[in-house]
Structures are given as structure tokens and as C-alpha cells.
Amino acid sequence: MIFDLHIHSKYSGDCAIEPATILKVAKKRGLDGIAVTDHLTIRGGVETRTLNNDPDFLVIVGAEVETSNREDLIGLFLEEDIESRNAADVITEIKAQEGVVFWAHPFRFGKNLLRGDAIEQLDLIEAFNSKTSASRNELAKQLAREYDKPIIGTSDAHQPFEIGNGKTLVGGSGFGTIKEALASGKTQIADAHLSYDYLNDMR
Ligand SMILES: [Zn+2]
Structure with a gap:
């Protein structure tokens, strides 16, 4: 099944997309499901999940937390907001909710900031x-190879047209198995293309 696991809504503060628009565009793009991952809040994810009435489409509630050291950590399958801003504590909080955690764009600021442990x-x-x-x-x-970590592809959409520009093929059969498949790394980057061509040759 194909998912875009990093999408922002109007609750992010730097984005105007309505949850209803996310659902419409994601389905048009042929996705089986999405994660709505607003900055510091699960509100967009919760609202999108509530609006979704398609049993063949899965909405995962998530949030993107910028730590005090500027690492962007994303928690999926959350039911509460993450309060910590220290990377190790953010990861602990996500796991305490039985969530799945990934590190978004590790080299966005040009270098790897997160410590090995x-x-x-x-x-x-x-x-x-x-x-x-x-x-x-x-x-x-x-970096993923170095640490033997499974990888995913996402759009990080802040505009409707960007939804689905990054995708992950998730193993598993049926939506009930998706969390387990993500937690155990049954993932593969699928059909990736950059939202802006100029990013190809930008360092
Ligand atoms: Zn993001």
C-alpha cells in the first residue's frame, strides 16, 4: 500500500491547506493513506481522520516536533500532543503513546545534528x-545505511499540489497491519519526485 506520511494542514501555522482538501487530493493521487503531521499539534490529523468516511483510505494522526537542537522528529499514531523539545525525550514520549517515530529531512540544515544513541x-x-x-x-x-534503518519517502506538502510527491510503499495486508509494518521497517521509497526542479542541483 502506498502512503504519503508527511503532510501539513492549516493547523501548522505555515500552511493553508484544509483537511478536506488533503483528503480530496490524496485520493486523486491514488494514495491508500496519509499521515497529517502538523508542526507541534495533532489537531490537523484528528480533524482529517474525522472527516474521512472512506473505509478504503487510512488517515494516520501525527505531528512534527522541532527540537531545541533543530532536529525535526515526526511521531505517527499519536493521540496527544508531544510536549518535550529535547530529542531523546520526544522519542520517549512518542513511544509512550505506542507511536512510530521518524526523523524528517535529516540534512535540511546541511549537517546531521542528532546524536548516535x-x-x-x-x-x-x-x-x-x-x-x-x-x-x-x-x-x-x-545515514540510514550507516545505522541500518529502514527508509521512507514523503512529500512534506505545504501546498495541495505537493501531496503525493514523495511516497512510501508499506508492506502488510490491510490497514490493521500498517502500524506494525512501519514499526518493523517494511517500507520502501516509491515513485519520488522533487516538488521544485531547482532543488535538483542545490546543495
Ligand atoms: Zn514538515
Whole structure:
């Protein structure tokens, strides 16, 4: 099944997309499901999940937390907001909710900021982000290899047209198995293309 696991809504503060629009576009793009991952709040995910009345489409509630050291950690399958801003504590909080945690665009700021022991705790590493340059995505892939972490592709959409520009093929049969498949790394980057062509040659 194909998912875009990193999408923002109007509750992110830097984005105007309505949850209803996310659902409409994601389905048009042929996705089986999405994760709505607003900055610091699960509100967009909860609202999108409530609006979804299609039993053949899965909405995962998530949030993206920028730590005090500027790492962006994303929790999936959350039911409460994450309060911590320290990477190790954010990961602990996500796991306490039985969530799945991944590190979004690890090289967005040009270098790897997270310490090795925190990287070990991650379930997944986002190694394709449609709004990150090809070279920085490649660095993320290398990091995942180094730590033997499964990888995912996402759009990080802040505009409707960006939804589905990064995708992950998730193993498993039926929506009931998706969380377990993500937690155990049954993932593969699928059909990735950058949202902006100029990112191809940007360092
Ligand atoms: Zn994001």
C-alpha cells in the first residue's frame, strides 16, 4: 500500500491547506493513506481522520516536533500532543503513546545534528523528502545505511499540489497491519519526485 506520511494542514501555522482538501487530493493521487503531521499539534490529523468516511483510505494522526537542537522528529499514531523539545525525550514520549517515530529531512540544515544513541531509537529515517535537494536526500540515505534503518519517502506538502510527491510503499495486508509494518521497517521509497526542479542541483 502506498502512503504519503508527511503532510501539513492549516493547523501548522505555515500552511493553508484544509483537511478536506488533503483528503480530496490524496485520493486523486491514488494514495491508500496519509499521515497529517502538523508542526507541534495533532489537531490537523484528528480533524482529517474525522472527516474521512472512506473505509478504503487510512488517515494516520501525527505531528512534527522541532527540537531545541533543530532536529525535526515526526511521531505517527499519536493521540496527544508531544510536549518535550529535547530529542531523546520526544522519542520517549512518542513511544509512550505506542507511536512510530521518524526523523524528517535529516540534512535540511546541511549537517546531521542528532546524536548516535538517539538515531538508534528511531523506527525510520525519511530519506526522500520532496522539498529537500537530491544531494541532501542522498546524505539521508547514506545515514540510514550507516545505522541500518529502514527508509521512507514523503512529500512534506505545504501546498495541495505537493501531496503525493514523495511516497512510501508499506508492506502488510490491510490497514490493521500498517502500524506494525512501519514499526518493523517494511517500507520502501516509491515513485519520488522533487516538488521544485531547482532543488535538483542545490546543495
Ligand atoms: Zn514538515
